[in-house]
Amino acid sequence: MQQAAIGLGVNLRVLAQRPDDPAALVMPGTMIGDHDDLDVLRKFADGCDVLTFDHEHVPTDYLHELEAAGVAVRPGPDALVHAQDKGKMRQKLTELGLPCPAWALVATRDDLADFGAAVGFPYVLKATRGGYDGRGVWVVDDLAEAEDVLAGAAERGVTLLAEAKVPFVRELSAQVARSPHGQAAAYPVVESLQIDGICREVYVPAPGLPESAALEAQRVALTIAKELGVTGMLAVEMFQTPDGEVLINELAMRPHNSGHWSMDGAVTGQFEQHLRAVLDLPLGEVRPVAPVVVMANVLGLDLPEVYPAYKHVMAHDPGVKVHMYGKGVKPGRKIGHVNVLGTTVGDAVERARHAAAYLRGEIDE
Amino acid sequence: MQQAAIGLGVNLRVLAQRPDDPAALVMPGTMIGDHDDLDVLRKFADGCDVLTFDHEHVPTDYLHELEAAGVAVRPGPDALVHAQDKGKMRQKLTELGLPCPAWALVATRDDLADFGAAVGFPYVLKATRGGYDGRGVWVVDDLAEAEDVLAGAAERGVTLLAEAKVPFVRELSAQVARSPHGQAAAYPVVESLQIDGICREVYVPAPGLPESAALEAQRVALTIAKELGVTGMLAVEMFQTPDGEVLINELAMRPHNSGHWSMDGAVTGQFEQHLRAVLDLPLGEVRPVAPVVVMANVLGLDLPEVYPAYKHVMAHDPGVKVHMYGKGVKPGRKIGHVNVLGTTVGDAVERARHAAAYLRGEIDE
Incomplete structure (x- = not known):
């Protein structure tokens, strides 16, 4: 977001957990502290015109406290809670008549059995917030497995949501931006x-x-943004079913991995758009600047240092746009991404895939 | 340049004169000090992989000292001196057979008279380095005026260059990048x-x-980059004469105002290209992403604060890309620029011009 803030001449300050967090490496005036400490949050918010987020983990109650103290929290906790708590998300979207997989909050063995009877096994259990043992999603094949998950969750005070396992042909993402005065803009699906x-x-x-499916996905995302009172960027991750319908999977109220393509591929990238939205500035044009854009994540693998791979990647394809996050490399960790502007999907995918694979060390020749 | 450095995951540090210099506001670890103090330069260069510049004012001798001490100075002083000293520039370009206006180094009344006899009055006098009374260029109408300038210059130890006043139809700029191992790339003229x-x-x-004139301008710029051993971005500002020829006006060995369009308008912007070049990484694709790109500078005028004008500019035209530099507003000072991607020159110029005029306070409705 700092790249976009520099362009707009907007002064960005970050609350980071550690001095070597990626954001702290690229801007001055970083405050080091925990985002789940209300005193830290109060101190950080002091002097900020607007407070916004790059993750969902700031406790909802604390955001209410900040709002009560006059801080402009965007998105506000009444919206953000739907990205923090999957149970509240499902309740609200269902109230709004928006397409969700079958779901139920499950607290007992009977709940698990009833849900299995209704949708069949396997189905999906999700922690409504956080998770345990580093996981927040479990696919359970039968009632016994479901009971194991429930027992583990109960021990840790974690609430569970059950969802039907949707047979989908692919995943879609519809991103929209919305500003406090209600202007909204929908990126291509x-x-x-x-x-x-x-x-x-x-x-x-x-x-x-x-086009009809794309418009429907955009309509769903715009409806969510409006009805939940979202400010800033909203990503609605969706499943596309074999019969062409879309079902909502997850919400994110921030710039999102599915929108990184826009940093090079749209007139207004999602980070600039997020800033414009939370600052209540008019939103920017979302038009792509090429017929096809492909983004590929760089996941850590074998290379301890990615930089030496630049020479090959950039020489092989001078059009690849490299974005690295200044994170330490760990296997599976998202450490960067590449964007490619192209004219055909096949060609652009091949180019982006090669660059990402080489940067992570998957190709050694 | 920090925006590009963030994307590449390259750690940029800046030597700034004041803590509120624009670059110091957007990156951590700024060192405050004078670029004409060799001790400061040595201290700053310690630990840098590569030293580069955003202006030409670091003394050539100090850069030689740093190079002798093993610092990778890019562009190096043997190249940079041609952007620092207009006399050396004219000598070198003439040796290379590249098209320049008629010129002469002038140190006496006879020199001034001889040059006037050769090219006629009015002609142009330029300080080879710096200038005096806040000026470095004078158009003189007759010998008496020329003598006045010479007297003022002599008093201050300033060397003068005389150049014919070129009748030109417009000014062109040819930008190229060149890396230490000799790769070069030419942006559109x-x-x-x-x-x-x-x-x-x-x-x-x-x-x-x-096309023939564009290719000739690119050839001139590529020749200069190679023959002078430039590393990084080079801008060659040129006059186009009524008969369609180009004559070299000035050189800049850094990202340049005439290349700001590329930040939004080319696959690889000039700041990323400069970093890639001085780091000896392969150069990026220079293709524009729209048929027409127009850049308009925002010059300070009446508005003490530009930010309140964003609402109008962004609402009026969601496609305008705003770049503000975090500088204080002073009349005539370049405080930012806007880029517009378009399909026709007329339309894009009108859009960029409106946005720039509104941001500076020239339009109040």
Whole structure:
């Protein structure tokens, strides 16, 4: 976001947990502290015109306290809670008549069995907030497995949400921006390729998506932004079912991995758009600047240092846009991404995939 | 340059004269000190992989000292001196057979008279380095005026260069990048509109420029980059004469005002390209992402604060890209610029001009 803030001449300050957090490395005046400490939050907010987020983990109650003290929190806690708590998200979206997989909050063995009877096994259990043992999502094949998850969750005070396992042909993401006075803008709907639950690639616009389906996905995202009172960027991750319908999977109220393509591929990138939205400035044009844009994440693998790989990647393809986050390399960690502007999906995917694979050390020749 | 450095995951440090210099406001670890103090330069260079510049004012001798001490200075002093000293520039370009206006170093009344006899009055006098009374260029109408300038210069130890006043139809700029191992890339040749010696607008590509003339301008710039051993970005400002030829006006060995369009308008912006070049990374694609790109400078005028004007500018035209530098507003000072991607020159110029005029306070409705 600092790149966009520099362009706009907007002074960005960050609350970081550690001095070597990526954001802290690229801007002055960083405050080091915990985002779940109300005193730290109060001190940080002092002198800020607007407070915004790059993750969902600031406790909702603390955000209410800050709002009560006059801080402009954007998105506000009444909106953000729907990105923090999957149970509240499902309740609200269902109230609004928006398309969700079958779901239920489950607290007992009977709840688990009833849900299994209704949708069949396997189904999905999710922690409504956080998770345990480093996980927040479990696919359970039968009642016994479901009971194990429930027992583990109960021990730790974690509430569970059950969802039908949707048979989908692909995942889509609809991103919109909305400002406090209600202006909204919808980016093209994109397809995201997830492997083991991690976003690997994004194709813009979603290849072969009929206009009616794209408009419906955008309508869903705009409705959510409006009805939940979102300010800033909203990403609505969706499943596309075999019969072409879309079902809402997750919400994120911040710039999102599925929108990184826009940093090079749209007239207004999502980080600039987020700043414009939370500052209540008019929103920017969302038009892509190429017929096809492809983003590929760089996941840490073998290379301890990515920089030496630049020479090959940049020589091989002078059009690849490299974005590295200044994070230490750990296997599986998102440490950067590449964007490619192209004319055909096949060509752009091949170029982005090669660059990302080389940067992570998957290709050694 | 910090925006590009963030994208590449490259750690940029700046030597600034004051803590509120624009660059110091957007990156951590700024060192405050004078660029004409060798001890400061040595201390700053310690630990840098590469030293580069955003102006030409670091004394050539000090750069030689740093190079001798093993610092990678890019561009090096043997190249940079041609952007620092207009006399050396003219000598070298003439040796290389590159097209310059008629010129002479002038130190006496006879020199001034001889040059007037050769090219006629009015002609142009320039300080080879710096200037005096806040000026470095004088147009003299007759010998008496020329003598006045010479007397003032002599008093201050300033060397003068005389140049024919070129009758030109417009000004062009050819930007190229060159890396230490010799790779080079040429951006499209652009037209720049100068008013009172200050760049106001840039049109990309230069409208109506025949391909042969564009290729010739690029050849000139690539030749200069190679023969002078330039590393990083080089801008060659040129006059286009009524018969379609180009004559070299000035050189800049850094990202340049005539290349700001590329920040939004090319696959690789000039700041990223400069970093790639001085780091000896392969250069990026220079292709524009729109048929027409127009840049308009925002010059300080009446508004003490530009930010309140954002609402109008962004609402009026969501496609305008605003770049503000975090400088205090002073009349005539370049405090920012806007870029517009378009399909026709007329439309893009009108959009960029409106936005720049509104940001500076020239339009109040």
